[in-house]
Amino acid sequence: MKAVHLLAVPVLVCLSLLGLGGAPGCASGPAPHPPELPADAESPPRPLAAAQLPADGVEPLRYHLELSIDPRQETFAGRGTIEIRVLRRTRRFFLHAAEMKSLSLQVEQGGRAQPATVGRVSREVAAADPGRIAVELSQPLEPGTARLHAVWQAPFDAHLSGLYRASEAGRWYAYTQFEVADARKAFPCFDEPRFKTPFEIALTVPATMDAASNAPVASVESQEGGFKTVHFEPTAKLPTYLVAFYVGDGDVVEGPKAPVPVHGFAAKGKGPLLEEALTMHAELIAELERYFDLPFPFPKLDAVAVLEFAAGAMENAGLITYREELLLIDPKHTSEKRRRQVAAVIAHELAHQYFGDLVTLAWWDDLWLNESFATWMEYELFRLWHPEWHPEIQRVEDRAYAMRADALPTARPIRRPAQTLGEIEQNFDGIVYSKGAAVLHMLSRWIGPERFQAGLRRYMRAHAYGSATAEDLFAALGEASGEAVRQVARPFIETPGVPEVEAKLICGEGPPRLRLKRRRYLPLGLDAPERDAAAPWWIPVCWAAPSGEGVARGCVLLDRDTKEVELEGVAGCPAWVHPNASESGYYYWALPGPALAALAEGVRDPASRAGLVQQAEAALDSGRLLPGAYLDFLGALASSEDPRDVGRAVDAVGRMVRIWPQLKHDRRFQRWVRDHFESRGRDLGLDPKPDEPEEVRELRPRLMVLLARVGRAPWALEGIAARARRWLEDPESLAPEVLPAYLSTAAAEGRIAFETLRKALEGRLTPPVRVAVLGALGALPEGGGMDEALALLLGDAIRKQDLFYVLGPMMGDVERLPHFFGWLKGSWRALVAKMPGFGGRAEVRLPALIGSFCDEAGRDEARAFFDTIAIEGSERAYAEGLARAGHCIAVRRHGDADLARWLSRIEAAK
Ligand SMILES: [Zn+2]
Known part of the structure; x- marks a missing residue:
């Protein structure tokens, strides 16, 4: 299944709830030795969980x-x-x-x-x-x-x-x-x-409707009274959770016939928007068949665009369901970035046809076998299918999300017991998806992609149409590689937390060396004494350093607290060294300040560059780096030639404003933002130009929103407002990649009225446009439409599945949060009655909202509320939210004085 993050909506300076996580910690002192794992320890047979039927x-x-x-x-x-x-x-x-x-x-x-x-x-x-x-x-x-x-x-x-x-x-x-x-x-x-x-x-259905299920149609029989019975062929062996039906009065589109016949279903009138996605399905199926050297496990594939969907997409065998906006592509109103997101979701669900559907987990404690693999396979399939999309960048960005959550003391291991259905439902979190994927990637790069692939092929063949556990997988990878896969994998899979590797380059007599030190990363503000004790990982550390015209690389297994490694193939003292080559490892690293600057100057590959800001952010979050130095680092990054670097700097500045909201109103900071970003913004201009590189198109809306909302650059603000208003008259006048950002900014700045947006929502909008309008409703300011948008939310004008497109921006905006929270308390019952979710209970996700607070008063008020209503099944989301809030408050407190000094300094420098 593809989960939908609470705040999946791209909103500029409002950081997502999930995006405000922890970072590395500097636990000092020696860490004890990791527990030795017997080479071939099999897990003892697991007793049945409470939610399992008796075995006899x-x-x-x-x-x-x-x-x-x-x-x-x-x-x-x-x-x-x-x-x-x-x-x-x-x-x-x-x-x-x-x-x-x-x-x-x-x-x-x-x-x-x-x-x-x-x-x-x-x-x-x-x-x-x-x-x-x-x-x-x-x-x-x-x-x-x-x-x-x-x-x-x-x-x-x-x-x-x-x-x-x-x-x-x-x-x-x-x-x-x-x-x-x-x-x-x-x-x-x-x-x-x-x-x-x-x-x-x-299925007996109205004769005018279509019916689909997991298997192909075998025969159709007419019935009296305007009905028909559609008989399907017997399916392959399936678990109940992968069975699916569709019945509807909509469009059916025939897609490619090979490698298996692909069909699409959508609501009436939306069939043409299926075409691109159906082609993607066929191409990705062909990639999967090649990767596993196995034919697609089911005789046909249907893709259904669902009007209302609690999750993002679901991998039912042979009949994948997607929420509309994750499948339908309107050629005129879908940005390239959105296309790639659609392709990633399709890749994920198709990967599940092997991981999950062909080979199924025996019980839900191995949920990661499904989700980590399907997520990892998104990058792997893109690497083979469209390498120019740079899936490695997405991989590193997803890893950041996992590491933030994993550094919190509330983090759970990837593989975790699940006794009750409630626990299972809580297990669909970022750790299972993104940490699992990151650890698999690390393993694949450590044993080598070919041997990893050989192990997976072996595993697939051994368990096809049956069930398997994590142990089966470790065994297959171990046999294919001859490496101690189980010893390396298990501490990452079975214990929470993020390792940190401190690295120091040593030059002098003989060849250059890298001194490595292993410890547990700890973010600020987390009271977790028991957790800075052990660093149980054997970490595959891969390094890179310049060598002549090229780059030399090597790997070492860091299986004790310190180790020194010779940089083979590097002559003389290198200008820089990267302690996590291509950011393939699941760990933070620490370099002395000048070495970090040299690395930022020298390293070029896209994945490594994507890791630079993350590592600096981790240092900020652990207190190793102060906000002034961090902002200087971002300021330097803003002048990079690479638009992706500039985009990362923009996002990171947005996060700083989330932690210190007063920055948004500080004239010194506004000027700093303009000084560092405005000339780039003017060069780019507000309107996309034909034939621009994709990374420039992706940068523009983020940069413009920063300049308008934080830099207060009048030309950006006025230009965005004018374009948003013009779009309301002429829907073809804004390119899809700028539409959501410009519309939301104009709404947030009070330049578009609630009523205008409400009317726009009444039109026949294609899914990406609907999502943009919903996001703009969520951006309306207090006293300027926010209350009206909240009232609209509870009526019929907004679908259940779309609630979070409106709620997300409000929950992520620290300035409107108190007002939003006041509404939430008064409208709790009505909101819960409308929410979709697992087993029908999505309110269990709401207490995570407490993690949006970055001040004690707000957090305590929210705590008073959630403690009274105590929602069963929300314990984890709530505890994690509290930890996030505590962490944010600590980062703010730790950096306050330094930030004040930095602001004075930038003023004096003028
Ligand atoms: Zn999934």
């Missing part, structure tokens, strides 16, 4: 399901038979069926049928595994096979999980979202990933 009961062998789905109605109906294997003589066994209006069951064995009653389970079991039911019989079942017949009726779900419906322009559609455990809302089942069986599915 009944197992499914095959499902035959017939559902009647008419999305115009409020309920749907089903009947079906599950072939089961009975493992021991019993009168009682368990399965799942949730929120059904009616359910009747019958069990047949040896030609004799008997009715079954639905019994209750204990309160503890119901809490861990909501929807588990007991099937109770008067005559015992004997070991062997049997058949369970079921007839049921259920409502379409109201919170976008299970089987649910949505409408647009009077037409209705039904969709499914079963991960993690909501298939039980659509049909009775054994709703656990270790049970993989074939499914034979038939």
Whole structure:
């Protein structure tokens, strides 16, 4: 599944909730030796989790399901038979069926049928595994096979999980979202990933509608009363969470026929926007087949653009669902950057067809096997498919997100136990996606990409159409490489935290050397004494340094606290050394100040450059670097030739304003921003020019927003406002890459009224334009439309799935946060009633909001509120939010005096 970050909306100077994380720490003193791991330690067999069905009961062998789905109605109906294997003589066994209006069951064995009653389970079991039911019989079942017949009726779900419906322009559609455990809302089942069986599915739907499921259509039968029954071929063995249906009155588009036939489904009128994405699917499937040397695991692929979707996308086998804006490409209104994001989501979901669908996790504690791999595969596929997109930059940027979260004391390991459904749902976080991907990348570069690929091929073949665990993967990679993969991987996978490697270049007698020191990174303000004790990692450290005309590289396994390595192939003392070549390693590094400056001057490869600001930011966050020196570093970066460097400096300045909001109103700082960024901005101009390099197009909106909103450059502010207003008259007048930023800036500066935006939202907007308008609604100022936008949010004008496009900018804006929070307290119930989410409970994500506060008063007020309402299942999000707030407050306190001195100094220098 592709998760949607709380604040996925690009908003300039408002940093995202998730973007304000920790950074490295300077724990001093020697770290103890890492625990020695026996070379071939197998994990002991894991006891069943509370949410798992007993191992000695009944197992499914095959499902035959017939559902009647008419999305115009409020309920749907089903009947079906599950072939089961009975493992021991019993009168009682368990399965799942949730929120059904009616359910009747019958069990047949040896030609004799008997009715079954639905019994209750204990309160503890119901809490861990909501929807588990007991099937109770008067005559015992004997070991062997049997058949369970079921007839049921259920409502379409109201919170976008299970089987649910949505409408647009009077037409209705039904969709499914079963991960993690909501298939039980659509049909009775054994709703656990270790049970993989074939499914034979038939859907009876209105004759005018289309129906799709995991397998190709086998036959269509007309029914009386304007209905038809669509029979699908039996599926390959699947777990319940990957089963899917689509029923709708929309457009169907035929895409490429090879390597497998690809079709697209979208709401009426949006079919043409599917074309580009369908081609991407076919090209990426071909890349995957080559990478794994295995044919695509399913006979066809459908891509469905879903009107309302709680997550981002879902990898149902052979039938991938996407929220509209992550699939539909409107050639005129989609920026190149957005296209690449769409392609990345498609790559992620297609990678899952192998990682997750073909080889499935045995239980959710190995969720990372799904998500880390699918995320890592996005970069790997792009590297093969479109290397000019520089996926390595995205990789380094995603890693930053993981490292910030991972440095907090609330961080969890990548691989983590999951006892209850609530815990499983909380496990879909940035660590599982991005840290997992970063660690896999590090492993692949350490053992070598070819051997890594060989290991993955071995793993895929060994477990195809079955299940596997992390141990199976380590074994396959170890066999393919002959390296101690398990020893290196496990501390990264099984313990939280970010390593920091201090590096010092030593020149003198003999060849140059690098002295390395290992420790745990600790951000400021976190009271975690137990955590600065151990640095349990064996870190593959790869270095780079100039050598003649080229760059020499080498790797060493840092398996103790200090090590010295000779820079092989480097003659004389190099001008610079990079202690994390191409930023492939999952660690922060520290260099003495002048060495950092020399590196910034010398290193050229895009991934390494992407890491420079992150490493400096980590130093700021750990107190190793003070804000004045950090801003000087950003000021120097702003004059870089590379537009991407300038963009990073822009973003980093935005983050400083988030920590110290008074900077935005400080004339000295405003002038500093203009001094460092304005001439570049004027050279670029407000309007994109034909044939500009992509990195220039991406820089423009960020730079202009900084100049307008922080630099207060009148030409930027007026120019943006004029362009936004003109766009309202002429929707073709703004290029897609500047539209969201310009519209939001004009709204934030009070240059576009709420009513204008509300009316714009009523039009037939393509998805990227709708998202831009929603973001602008979220940017409206206090007393200038913000309250009206919040009121609109709770009505029907804004879809459930779109709430966060409006909420995100408000939650991320430290200045409007208190006002927003006041609204939140008063509208809590109404907001929760509208929110989508896992199992229908997205309010569990809201307490993370406390992490947006960077002052004690705000944080404490929010704490008082969340402590009173105590939302079950939100404990992790809340604890992490509190840690973020505490960290931000500490960074601010640590740097206040230095920032004041720096401001005086830049004034005096004028
Ligand atoms: Zn995923």
